[in-house]
Amino acid sequence: MLIEQLRQLKVAVWGYGLEGQATCAYLQLRCPELAVTVLCPAAEATAVPAEYKCITDAVNAELLDQFDVVIKSPGISPYQAAVTNTRCQIISSSALWFSNEKSAEVIAITGTKGKSTAAAMLASALQALGKRVVLAGNIGLPLIQCLDEYDYVVLETSSYQAQDGAIKADVAVLLNLYTEHLDWHGSESQYHADKWQLLRQAKKLVVLNQADSNTAAILSDQPLTAKLTYFASQQGFYVLDGVLMYQDKALLSQYGWQLKGVHNLNNAAAICTVVSALGLDIKVAINAIKQFKGLPHRLETVGVINGISFINDSIASTPHATLAALSTVNTATTILLVGGYDRGVDWSWWVQAIADSPPKAIICSGQNGEKIQQLILNQQIKTQCIRHTHLAQAVQAALELATAGDCVMLSPGAPSFDAFDNYQQRGQKFIQWIS
DSSP: OOHHHHHTTEEEEEESSHHHHHHHHHHHOOTTTEEEEEEEOHHHHSSOOOOOOEEEEEOEEEEEEEOOOEETTTSSSSSHHHHHTTOOOOOOHHHHHHHHHHEEEEEEESSSSSHHHHHHHHHHHHHTTOOEEEEEETTTBOOOOSSSOOSEEEEEOOOOHTSSSSOOEEEEEOOOOOOOOOOHHSHHHHHHHHHHEEEEEHSSSSEETTTTTHHHHHHHSSSSSSSSEEEETTTTTEEEEEEEEEEEEEETTTTTOOSSSHHHHHHHHHHHHHHHHTTHHHHHHHHHHOOOOOOOEEEOEEEETEEEEEETTTTOOSHHHHHHHHHHOGGGGGEEEEOOSOOOOHHHHHHHTTTSSOEEEEOSSSSSSHHHHHHHHHOSSSSSSEEEESHHHHHHHHHOOTTOEEEEEESSSOOOOOOOOHHHHOOOOHHHOOO
16 A cells, blocks of 8 residues: 555554554655554553554454554554454554565564574575665564665564465565464464465565475365475485585584584575575685574573573573474473463474483473373373473472482573563563572
């Protein structure tokens, strides 16, 4: 939607988190005469400036119908009755940006896990190549704030942001596809379909993981119109025995850089595939990737106390992410903290996957902690498995169990919303509790 079209309409911004605040600031910049109403919970209303009318009532179709256009924050599900029953036009701030502001090449990266690290890694590589780059999305600037001149916008894209098809990237990257956010999307198939929207809208190139079975299955049913290229393919960049390869050439071993885990080498393979497709110098990119230090709360070693190592992997919100984290440590000396908000994700396969080499101890907590513990006990996994209601209690139990040479790892495999504002707060509390 063009900005000019909004000037004579009744407009509301739904949600006043970072995205909502950025959207209001953008409208004030581009349409200073526009009277904007903010729809948000009372907890967010305290941050709303006095110049905006603010409504904190529960949002339903009747309320939305009072407006011509509602700009919805990504975290608000479009599958609720208020959205499906309203007559007003609901758009995203991404739709505004692509219609009014896009001038740079947009590289959008999504995936069930790894998208934040991969997006930051690509931005770092492009900067090393002398490009003007902005990192946008959940870990960077809100896209609607990207108003300067850039060569590339690297957009970390969630399924929430991809769902409406407004992101029309030049290059779209799908790292992997598992099961996540069932409470928001309603089903695994809908989650996959909403992710796929990003690829359907890509203008020039789609980069896919050839080793991902879910991606292959959807592609066979829903072909894409953009040109396709693959990583995790022996014709290109892939990982072999802990080494990043290009065809038959070794580029980087898992011991030759700052990050942990084969899954991060797979992220690097995806990034190298993008750099190569752009026709840029892959040697410079590889050197930048070697120096890349990763992001907070992602397999972050936060200290060694009395000979015990502590790893903060609070970002891990799926069992797949937790399994990947376990591959980076000696499980026999690792005390694992799991559990959090219950999105209805199946943990039974994870329990089977750790059966042959389980952690020294598993401490479950949070909303789904009892469910995870019961699965472990039912499978008779040879490990100590205990449960506490709250993560703080679980951390204290880990401190009591751990001895010199052990590792205490927070890798919850579940979102934080049952007890924390976000994964960052959960990780910060973990660091505070071990100090």
